[in-house]
Amino acid sequence: MTATLAKENVIGRPIDRIDGRRKVAGAAPYPSDFDLPGQVHAALISSTVAAGRITRIDRSRAEAAPGVLTVLTHDNAPALVDPPQNALGSTMRRPLRDDRILHYGQHIGIVVANTRAEALAAAKLVEIEYAEEDPVLDLDDPRAAVEDNPFGMASSRGDVPAALAAADVTVDGTYTIGAEANSPMGLFTTVASWQGGRLVVHDTTQAPSFLRIALSVMFEVPEENVRVLIPFLGGGFGAGLRLWSHTVLTTLAARVLDRPVKLVLSRPQMFHSVGHRAASRQRVQLGADRDGRLTALDHDAIAANGMGDNLPSPIVAVTPATYACANVATHERRAHLNIPYTGFMRAPGAVEAHFAIESALDELADQTGVDPVELRLRNYAEVHPESGKPWSSKALRECLEVGAQRFGWAGRDPAPRSTHDGDQLVGQGMAGASFEFYALPCTVRLAVDRRGNATVRTAGTDIGTGTYTITAQITAELLGIDVENVRVVIGDTDQPPAPQSGGSGLAGALAAAIQNAAGELAEQLARLDGRPGESFASLLDRHGLDELAVTGYSDLAGAATHSDVAPAGAFAAAYAEVGVDEELGVVRVRRLVSVIDGGRVFNAKTARSQAIGGAVMGIGMALLEELAYDPNSGRVANGTFGDYLVPVNLDVPDLDITFVGEPDTFNPTGGKGLGEIGIVSIAPAIANAVHHATGRRIRDLPITLDKML
């Protein structure tokens, strides 16, 4: 234990989660576990039409019901201020603003009663009449208002039309993906409590710092008087990245009643209250020479967006950086529909884009006769295709090659329909993946005490990815102490501000901030005249100090603007083998190999868990998951786990997960975020395998059995 020498090989070790014991013992407090003294319970009133206006509300029966304390609707609730746009570009139409109905299930009121049962019962007694309008529910509906390039993500290099016209070979495909629900296990919960002028909120959020700002603006209280707590989240997959109306309504009810109010969403409410992956349609046009070298790539994407909503859907953002191609154009549009608000869902944009592009590349491989792996290597972007700068790290080639080797790709007969096994046609497909670098500024407070323990504090939270554990590992290694001697305090906005757990951006930003803090600490220790090999305890003791605390900061995105390398995100390749029962249409994944370049891996076990989770979610995206809206009412028609199908164990074959690559040269800790990369290449690999098995190209996800008949 030294104050100056780092401990080696703590980072990367597959240690158990430091919070694992608390979780399995039921001692980790998730939001729904919080109960405050004097707390009362809320239930939501939701719209049963998808478009129109509220013409009458009668609260009287509900107000007279047993145990009811208040019923708030747009015509009696105190006014709120509109929330600000956050760093993710997300804003929100504040609840109870007026009488307008924009989607089925819209929260149009909240009932608070002494018990949850009383609140739920009373919510049904509120009488509401609507002037109903015909909802716009479909991307193809000509009535849908379509915005062109709303976020300036469209881009162009070279001359795509000329290159397409001159190409030896072209591919032109349209790819559609159904809306998907994030489906975290934990039911989203808000427990709001006003203590004088100070607001304390336990909330299922992946972005506690953003939520604090939003609530401070909406309720007109200083930011420092808002505390958001989320030590354990219960899964989000992006669902916790936006401010949602149930959080605002619960906070409002708590203020009106001046009592702690608790709201737990029901499972059906989860399907329309916390966002989803927007339905999308993409057209990809490729031009290439006879050897499969890309000469043109045109990518057009349209995604659904809520009515009156403003959420970026960055489908084409990653496209220009995927492959070496001189002529690339991207186009982005969004259509406003009377659907529940969309949100972010694991690898938003990137996973949609890769389904289209990697499917189109497979079509190109088919046309040119070039092996799909070789095709990707021929178009490998050795430098960043936009900036021309060298990548800070890129082991996509290794992903492709190691994956091919582990999968046994070399023995594959390229002809579709070439392999049978009993009633099944067997096919093998693959896809590559490139993920964008992303980071926001992050601050940590790092302290060491006289007993030799270190404490790391930051507002960011752990959505189950292992943030607690890697924080402890990084700190232990940098300070030369044991992991057991590091305390991690996160998920609390009274701690220094941190980015959201999202965009695969927290681990890298947090690691860099801890490293910055460790450097700062080393300087301070040097000033205290630390002796070689002296422990923190001895040093502090000598100087009569209880603890030494420093602040660390990282702004990787800021640093990127003047870097001479192009900061890289993670890369991956997936290889899938499917069996298709052609007579019955059933597709099953038989084998899946996923190889990931995540830079320096902070914990081999939790990283692997992320890759597994991404692969499972990718199987769901490829074969099972689709939110269905009733075409007349706009109601989510399959909003239960019996009807909205996520993969079960039997849908998931043995997964072969491998990490490759070197520490990243841009992030000072060498890491790259890897929470999302694991899903990105799964669906196209499966769709390409289905094509290889059957000769049929399914360009519409999920590939359910009716599409295979």
Add this chain to the structure above:
Amino acid sequence: MSDIGYVRAADQGSALALVAEDPDAVFLAGGTTELDLALKDQVVHPSRFVDIGRLPLRGVTRDGDRLRVAALTTMEELAADPTVRDRLPFVREALLLGASTQLRNMATIGGNLLQRTRCRYFRDPEVGACNKREPGSGCAAIKGVARMHAILGAGPTCIALHASDLCVPLVAMDAEVELLDADGTRTVPLTQFYRTPGDRPDVENVLRHGELVTHVQVPLLPAGARSGYLKVRDRTSYEFATTSAGAAITVEDGTITWARLGLGGVGTVPWRAWEAESVLVGAPANERTFRAAAEAAIRDPFTVPGTAFKVELAKRTIVRILRTVTS
């Protein structure tokens, strides 16, 4: 808030009396459907549950070539029964492809017969138009998201599916249901137990109020017969059938001499494919016969856009199971 009463019946007689005396009382067995409908979905509104879970209606007995299954026997218990395994293998297969292990350990055979449809329009009280909940209110599913819905026995009033796997081989085997009320016992063939929706989708079977399912009798397969159950679905487990078929066949010298065929995933009631059986018996066991049987089974389907694919899928399901049990 509507309170629901609960009483545990001490014996069979008091169970019958407790339900008979109150038109809104219901029997409660395993609870895997009833509690969802009453407490979570709140689409049925019983005044009280009469818990029959501890009545001595559990176990399987054999009487010659028949099996007599007490109604409170769980799905797992029936699947583990040696006679079922040896002499009714497709009943065992259907049981084990249903629900999940946890549910099968709770769910009873009587409850399985009486399970309510999974139609999300029926199960969501916010949906106003449901003839099954409120006769005359219409059917939102017909113009809505229909996929896990029926194409046989369905009509413009209702397309709700009877989703049981178990009932498919049971109707194929001419199982019979023993019913008990204060007036005594009666036995009804399972093929006559259910009612297609017609103009009363709310009336799903011939059970009278207060009548209790006490036993199910299932004839064993004749010697030499082979059986199989095929369930087709997107998710490998824990999903209801998109289509399913249960077949039992005897083949002698290449000719089918005895055949039974039940269908799941397609009917408003567990579907017995009588016409297909007529095609099969006396015909050679080959692809041509199987396809002809499938065509006969799925005649005059009532489809909506979301269920149209089931017409061909059901036929292929039939062909596949017939091929499997005769190969």
